[in-house]
Amino acid sequence: MSDQESRKRRAGLARPRICVIDSKEVGLAYARLDECRLDVMGSLPSLTQLTARVASAYDAVLVGCTERLLLSPAFRTRAHQLSRTARLIALMASPTAEAGAQAASLGFVGLVSRDVTPRALERTIAATALGESAFPRTVLNGLVQMVSRLGSTRFGPYSDVALTPRQEQIVELIAQGATDREIAAVLQISQSTAHKHVQNALRRLNAKTRSQLVASARQPAFRGSFD
Numbered sequence: 001m002s003d004q005e006s007r008k009r010r011a012g013l014a015r016p017r018i019c020v021i022d023s024k025e026v027g028l029a030y031a032r033l034d035e036c037r038l039d040v041m042g043s044l045p046s047l048t049q050l051t052a053r054v055a056s057a058y059d060a061v062l063v064g065c066t067e068r069l070l071l072s073p074a075f076r077t078r079a080h081q082l083s084r085t086a087r088l089i090a091l092m093a094s095p096t097a098e099a100g101a102q103a104a105s106l107g108f109v110g111l112v113s114r115d116v117t118p119r120a121l122e123r124t125i126a127a128t129a130l131g132e133s134a135f136p137r138t139v140l141n142g143l144v145q146m147v148s149r150l151g152s153t154r155f156g157p158y159s160d161v162a163l164t165p166r167q168e169q170i171v172e173l174i175a176q177g178a179t180d181r182e183i184a185a186v187l188q189i190s191q192s193t194a195h196k197h198v199q200n201a202l203r204r205l206n207a208k209t210r211s212q213l214v215a216s217a218r219q220p221a222f223r224g225s226f227d
Contacts, residue, residue: 029064055086083107
């Protein structure tokens with residue numbers, strides 16, 4: 001019996017078996033788990049403590065997230081590795097289209113608000129256990145609008161515009177949460193020069209926020225998730 005068939009069988013006959021990632025940065029991934037019809041088989045403070053083999057045994061892995069965490073290189077690497085065998089569901093305080101794009105690019109099969117009701121969370125987990133994706137309608141609508149905006153630029157639906165090497169360095173530092181002052185310190189340039197590089201990168205990729213800049217710069221991964 002395949003892993004997916006096993007998940008389908010358990011979804012229909014038994015309470016879903018889940019693991020919860022309660023990080024220090026986020027706190028409790030979901031505060032009302034005791035009201036859910038779920039079997040919490042594991043609880044860890046970090047994705048790094050979850051192996052791919054163990055993760056594949058769960059029907060879902062609930063991961064407490066923030067937009068900053070979704071942009072962390074270390075988190076991205078680990079989530080991408082685990083998503084190959086596990087079904088990851090991100091829980092966030094206020095999911096946005098940008099967060100949805102980042103989560104999907106890492107292989108997350110679901111994204112839900114931490115404020116959802118226990119029954120809504122159960123439905124999300126049941127859907128992903130059956131091989132479906134579960135993202136909020138508002139996030140999906142935002143993703144559609146985001147893709148439409150990209151498609152309406154003069155660069156076409158999937159821009160091949162390249163950042164300069166310096167701008168690529170800037171984007172990687174932004175992805176790690178660096179401010180203009182911290183970027184300047186790392187690259188040994190003035191803060192005004194760092195700010196100018198950030199603004200030039202934003203204009204080049206038609207991004208309005210730093211989160212959008214990182215998402216657009218990593219567009220090949222985003223494109224692979226939605227083609």
